[in-house]
Amino acid sequence: xxxxxxxxxxxxxxxxxxxxxxxxxxxxxxxxxxxxxxxxxxxxxxxxxxxxxxxxxxxxxxxxxxxxxxxxxxxxxxxxxxxxxxxxxxxxxxxxxxxxxxxxxxxxxxxxxxxxxxxxxxxxxxxxxxxxxxxxxxxxxxxxxxxxxxxxxxxxxxxxxxxxxxxxxxxxxxxxxxxxxxxxxxxxxxxxxxxxxxxxxxxxxxxxxxxxxxxxxxxxxxxxxxxxxxxxxxxxxxxxxxxxxxxxxxxxxxxxxxxxxxxxxxxxxxxxxxxxxxxxxxxxxxxxxxxxxxxxxxxxxxxxxxxxxxxxxxxxxxxxxxxxxxxxxxxxxxxxxxxxxxxxxxxxxxxxxxxxxxxxxxxxxxxxxxxxxxxxxxxxxxxxxxxxxxxxxxxxxxxxxxxxxxxxxxxxxxxxxxxx
Ligand SMILES: Cc1cc2nc3c(=O)[nH]c(=O)nc-3n(C[C@H](O)[C@H](O)[C@H](O)COP(=O)(O)OP(=O)(O)OC[C@H]3O[C@@H](n4cnc5c(N)ncnc54)[C@H](O)[C@@H]3O)c2cc1C
Numbered sequence: 001x002x003x004x005x006x007x008x009x010x011x012x013x014x015x016x017x018x019x020x021x022x023x024x025x026x027x028x029x030x031x032x033x034x035x036x037x038x039x040x041x042x043x044x045x046x047x048x049x050x051x052x053x054x055x056x057x058x059x060x061x062x063x064x065x066x067x068x069x070x071x072x073x074x075x076x077x078x079x080x081x082x083x084x085x086x087x088x089x090x091x092x093x094x095x096x097x098x099x100x101x102x103x104x105x106x107x108x109x110x111x112x113x114x115x116x117x118x119x120x121x122x123x124x125x126x127x128x129x130x131x132x133x134x135x136x137x138x139x140x141x142x143x144x145x146x147x148x149x150x151x152x153x154x155x156x157x158x159x160x161x162x163x164x165x166x167x168x169x170x171x172x173x174x175x176x177x178x179x180x181x182x183x184x185x186x187x188x189x190x191x192x193x194x195x196x197x198x199x200x201x202x203x204x205x206x207x208x209x210x211x212x213x214x215x216x217x218x219x220x221x222x223x224x225x226x227x228x229x230x231x232x233x234x235x236x237x238x239x240x241x242x243x244x245x246x247x248x249x250x251x252x253x254x255x256x257x258x259x260x261x262x263x264x265x266x267x268x269x270x271x272x273x274x275x276x277x278x279x280x281x282x283x284x285x286x287x288x289x290x291x292x293x294x295x296x297x298x299x300x301x302x303x304x305x306x307x308x309x310x311x312x313x314x315x316x317x318x319x320x321x322x323x324x325x326x327x328x329x330x331x332x333x334x335x336x337x338x339x340x341x342x343x344x345x346x347x348x349x350x351x352x353x354x355x356x357x358x359x360x361x362x363x364x365x366x367x368x369x370x371x372x373x374x375x376x377x378x379x380x381x382x383x384x385x386x387x388x389x390x391x392x393x394x395x396x397x398x399x400x401x402x403x404x405x406x407x408x409x410x411x412x413x414x415x416x417x418x419x420x
Contacts, residue, residue, distance in 0.1 A: 017085070018085070018088055021088045029093060042217075056130075066082045068107070082265065089265070103126065107122070118198055134171055138166065146246060151180070151182045154184075160231075168222075181245075184240055189410060190407060195239050205225060205229060208221050251327075253383040277346070304343070324397070327393075330389045330393055
């Protein structure tokens, strides 16, 4: 991109915008060391309150929602401006945890599929730092078969009554609204009887609980809906066309994972798990810097990371110029998950037993690697599992035949499900 982009609502060139951002950031945002950023603990409410406060500052300063349309609270500028801003804000504390899922997935989906009112109200509230948006898709009966959700929405006298349960909802405890997929017609095949709803999370009829993970984190939530009542205006898109909305949502999620969303503000890692482990530093700290086997392991992980960066760049441009279909984002998502696993496995292999023993300050740095190992597979589950990603690549990109499905074309109420 050049700095002469003109399809904008501002008279600033990209360079002028960047200069204005540089001056404003220095005056208004706290400085951080970009190589050792302070990470927000996503399981703590205080982190979300802080993120909202920082987002409000950005909004008041005129640097929030850079790529969202002006009528929904954004600046209506194109990606060149966002990238210029990202380069400028590297040294400052940013509300990074609002990027996913609020901006890159939920607000992006509402922008594509929501009603005018939903766009005006929800997107602008998020940009102002007033609201957090989350995703309520997976269910206790399984998340891979998203079109098989059994949370039900029944229409009675102008009201939708919701009964069912959702799970693995990232940061829902801090959320204000959730995009929730429910079944509204049981007499048609599974993809045809779904509707997406925008649910206010503090409504009566919702019980929310935190889920404790093996690493001690409690960011995920599960929600139980018992007669939750929603108005017709809660429907996103059209009734029984929820699969179209969900597909769009998954598309935005895959783009976000690879860092390919124009709605993400700031480019730094959003949490410590996204920072690549320092294999070389680790080898030296454990006295193995000259060990050829350790050098081999570290070299393999580093090579994979470089290939991943090249792949992201290639796929991003190939989707943009139409030489790969939008589903090709799945390639990035799969490679990202596998690279993360290799990097964490390599770090633990180098740390050895020190990675699983915490004997106080001297070893806590290595023990972190053991804790991180416990969540090494999150990238291969979030936003759909790696197996499902391979299915998408095989069927939608390479054109292989679709896998057999006993429920294809069968009315959902006649599909055999696990019943006792
Ligand atoms: C970090 C993270 C964040 C998440 N955030 C959210 C969120 O905000 N909102 C939300 O709704 N959900 C969220 N999830 C849940 C996630 O979407 C699900 O975990 C995922 O879709 C898999 O569903 P499941 O765990 O129920 O596994 P299942 O669907 O039960 O699958 C179990 C295993 O079977 C395999 N499998 C299933 N079907 C097939 C098939 N057809 N072919 C080959 N293999 C198959 C799967 O790959 C998996 O290995 C999150 C998960 C993680 C890890």
